[in-house]
Amino acid sequence: MQAFTEVKGLVAPLDRANIDTDQIIPKQFLKSIKRTGFGAHLFDAWRFLDAGVLGMAPATRRTNPEFVLNEPRHRGAPILLAGENFGCGSSREHAVWALMEYGFRSVIAPSFADIFTSNCFKNGLLPVALPAQVVAALMGECQNTQGFTLAIDLEACEVRHEDGRTFAFQIKASDRQRLLQGLDEIGLSLAHASDIKSFEARHKSRFPWLFENQPCRT
Amino acid sequence: MTVARTLYDKLWDDHLVTTRSDGQSLIYIDRHLLHEVTSPQAFEGLGLARRGLWRTETNIATADHNVPTTERELGVQGINEDIAKQQVLTLQENCERFDVELFDVTDLRQGIVHVIGPEQGLTLPGMTIVCGDSHTSTHGAFAALAQGIGTSDVEHVMATQTLAQSKAKNLRVWLEGTLPRGISTKDVVLKVIDVLTASGGSGHTIEFAGDGIANFSMEARMTLCNMAIEAGARAGLVAVDETTIDYLRGRPYAPQGERWREAVAYWRSLKSDADAAFDREVRVDLSDLAPRVTWGTSPDQSAAINGHVPETNAENRRALEYMGLKGGEPMRAIEIDRIFIGSCTNARIEDLRAAAQVLGNRKVAANVRQAMVVPGSGLVKAEAEAEGLDEVFRAAGFEWRAAGCSMCLGMNPDQLLPGERCASTSNRNFEGRQGQGGRTHLLSPAMAAAAAVAGHFTDVREYL
Numbered sequence: 001m002q003a004f005t006e007v008k009g010l011v012a013p014l015d016r017a018n019i020d021t022d023q024i025i026p027k028q029f030l031k032s033i034k035r036t037g038f039g040a041h042l043f044d045a046w047r048f049l050d051a052g053v054l055g056m057a058p059a060t061r062r063t064n065p066e067f068v069l070n071e072p073r074h075r076g077a078p079i080l081l082a083g084e085n086f087g088c089g090s091s092r093e094h095a096v097w098a099l100m101e102y103g104f105r106s107v108i109a110p111s112f113a114d115i116f117t118s119n120c121f122k123n124g125l126l127p128v129a130l131p132a133q134v135v136a137a138l139m140g141e142c143q144n145t146q147g148f149t150l151a152i153d154l155e156a157c158e159v160r161h162e163d164g165r166t167f168a169f170q171i172k173a174s175d176r177q178r179l180l181q182g183l184d185e186i187g188l189s190l191a192h193a194s195d196i197k198s199f200e201a202r203h204k205s206r207f208p209w210l211f212e213n214q215p216c217r218t
Numbered sequence: 219m220t221v222a223r224t225l226y227d228k229l230w231d232d233h234l235v236t237t238r239s240d241g242q243s244l245i246y247i248d249r250h251l252l253h254e255v256t257s258p259q260a261f262e263g264l265g266l267a268r269r270g271l272w273r274t275e276t277n278i279a280t281a282d283h284n285v286p287t288t289e290r291e292l293g294v295q296g297i298n299e300d301i302a303k304q305q306v307l308t309l310q311e312n313c314e315r316f317d318v319e320l321f322d323v324t325d326l327r328q329g330i331v332h333v334i335g336p337e338q339g340l341t342l343p344g345m346t347i348v349c350g351d352s353h354t355s356t357h358g359a360f361a362a363l364a365q366g367i368g369t370s371d372v373e374h375v376m377a378t379q380t381l382a383q384s385k386a387k388n389l390r391v392w393l394e395g396t397l398p399r400g401i402s403t404k405d406v407v408l409k410v411i412d413v414l415t416a417s418g419g420s421g422h423t424i425e426f427a428g429d430g431i432a433n434f435s436m437e438a439r440m441t442l443c444n445m446a447i448e449a450g451a452r453a454g455l456v457a458v459d460e461t462t463i464d465y466l467r468g469r470p471y472a473p474q475g476e477r478w479r480e481a482v483a484y485w486r487s488l489k490s491d492a493d494a495a496f497d498r499e500v501r502v503d504l505s506d507l508a509p510r511v512t513w514g515t516s517p518d519q520s521a522a523i524n525g526h527v528p529e530t531n532a533e534n535r536r537a538l539e540y541m542g543l544k545g546g547e548p549m550r551a552i553e554i555d556r557i558f559i560g561s562c563t564n565a566r567i568e569d570l571r572a573a574a575q576v577l578g579n580r581k582v583a584a585n586v587r588q589a590m591v592v593p594g595s596g597l598v599k600a601e602a603e604a605e606g607l608d609e610v611f612r613a614a615g616f617e618w619r620a621a622g623c624s625m626c627l628g629m630n631p632d633q634l635l636p637g638e639r640c641a642s643t644s645n646r647n648f649e650g651r652q653g654q655g656g657r658t659h660l661l662s663p664a665m666a667a668a669a670a671v672a673g674h675f676t677d678v679r680e681y682l
Contacts (some may be wrong), residue, residue: 030629092256092368115368118383174242178240189380209477209480211474
């Protein structure tokens with residue numbers, strides 16, 4: 001996983017609530033068996049006017065001039081600002097892969113969907129939940145200010161505004177630590193292999209039917 | 219004295235392996251369901267790290283998202299799109315390499331992963347179940363802690379047999395009263411989502427309880443739990459009762475003989491203690507529910523069939539524009555181009571029976587371009603055919619297809635064209651979900667059948 005300590009840069013405002021993972025990366029791109037190649041199709045149906053097929057280069061597409069991410073002033077923004085319940089719906093981790101490959105390192109919103117949040121912390125995308133009124137104020141400023149930037153400091157758990165204001169955010173200690181260090185979660189869990197084995201033995205004696213008559217390749 | 223616990227508390231406690239040094243809990247996983255879309259990168263990661271599956275026999279795979287629903291006898295060769303075919307072939311190769319049991323495309327047991335789990339007895343009370351698919355919440359109908367996970371967690375479960383997470387809060391949805399005739403659990407769950415909103419269940423596990431639950435069949439309970447995720451909850455639950463036990467008896471992977479009796483004794487304990495505390499509770503009265511249909515692009519945007527599309531406001535403007543609807547329009551006036559009866563929400567035998575009962579000898583209206591039924595599994599399809607339901611659907615003008623996810627998410631060729639309006643028994647009315655530019659209205663199978671006959675949304679109670 002990519003470590004995350006701090007990001008400072010342009011903010012792109014996407015003022016919609018309940019942005020679901022179907023919008024973030026539409027279904028036709030999930031046929032890929034790779035972890036890469038999704039950034040070109042981030043928000044495909046919103047970014048482009050033609051129908052998207054996996055692998056099409058963005059430069060060859062008809063872009064939607066009305067979609068906020070297509071405005072030149074938001075190009076290269078590492079921070080996305082969005083409405084509540086960001087990432088709801090499908091569990092597709094491809095949504096996180098697409099956001100990161102496109103260039104986002106963090107999403108700020110009033111709230112995030114549970115599975116999406118979990119997927120973020122496996123990849124190094126930082127979901128920052130701030131109070132709805134703070135997000136609304138930042139959204140307005142971002143829309144009305146050319147070159148609006150924010151800094152997000154994961155060590156300090158705060159978002160810093162250019163004018164000196166700071167907004168503290170909460171994050172689970174375990175998620176923060178893994179993100180700061182870019183730790184491989186499977187490695188962390190396998191350090192507990194002996195705990196898992198002894199649990200499994202107890203589990204088997206309590207619930208033997210879960211260890212019998214199991215699917216088996218014939 | 220022991221502390222009163224909720225059903226979720228009990229399931230959590232019975233699977234808590236340890237708490238990692240970083241504070242995350244490790245939960246032991248009893249069943250891992252795999253499909254072709256969210257597993258390839260996980261298998262690849264496992265191979266690259268030279269890791270194996272921790273416990274192979276807890277894994278079971280099927281291809282459901284990409285499979286065509288016509289010419290099933292052609293197997294994988296029936297998939298026209300190369301990249302989709304590649305994904306299904308990759309699942310076959312991975313299952314072979316890692317020795318995982320696969321219900322392949324031509325297997326009679328193939329079907330939507332959330333339909334075949336319960337059908338085969340692979341889903342049992344007291345289990346923890348995961349799948350790289352958000353509708354894994356379906357299996358909670360069996361008092362199993364069932365959650366959707368991302369691909370990194372798919373790999374984590376493969377390698378460690380555990381899921382690293384923090385415990386969620388407890389939310390109880392108390393259903394009281396008796397469902398009126400013609401109202402289904404799809405209507406109930408759309409109402410529940412309407413009450414909770416699309417994010418109201420976030421951070422919670424929902425237990426559906428109350429005297430109203432007792433009369434619900436297992437299939438009805440699966441519809442309820444299936445859509446817990448549409449209220450933001452990763453898991454939905456229903457306590458075990460005799461209905462649960464009766465459903466499971468004799469299923470291929472259910473315990474047998476003495477083990478069955480041991481299991482049942484434990485299963486009967488899988489309910490919340492009477493005085494258990496919930497972090498939040500909402501109540502829904504079933505007795506005054508009406509059939510519901512969604513009008514927007516989020517599952518919490520629904521209305522009673524005899525109601526209206528809400529007046530346009532700042533919050534719903536975008537949804538109404540996308541849906542091509544005017545604020546204040548009667549729901550019954552909305553005409554439909556396509557009908558889709560299928561998905562992990564509503565493609566089980568009772569769903570098909572309910573739709574067929576409404577159809578009777580009636581025909582699909584002339585303005586409906588296509589109406590299709592996609593059974594949830596090969597076995598559901600066979601059962602429906604044995605009952606003659608396929609004939610009822612065909613005679614009415616429906617297409618009778620082979621099992622899979624199909625038009626619920628349109629990864630296979632079953633998709634809406636831009637602007638087409640669909641009455642769908644699936645679970646998500648997101649923009650473009652069933653095909654780019656397509657317009658999805660969620661409703662029950664009976665309501666979908668009534669809409670097919672009328673050519674517009676209508677009150678199914680007038681057809682019974």
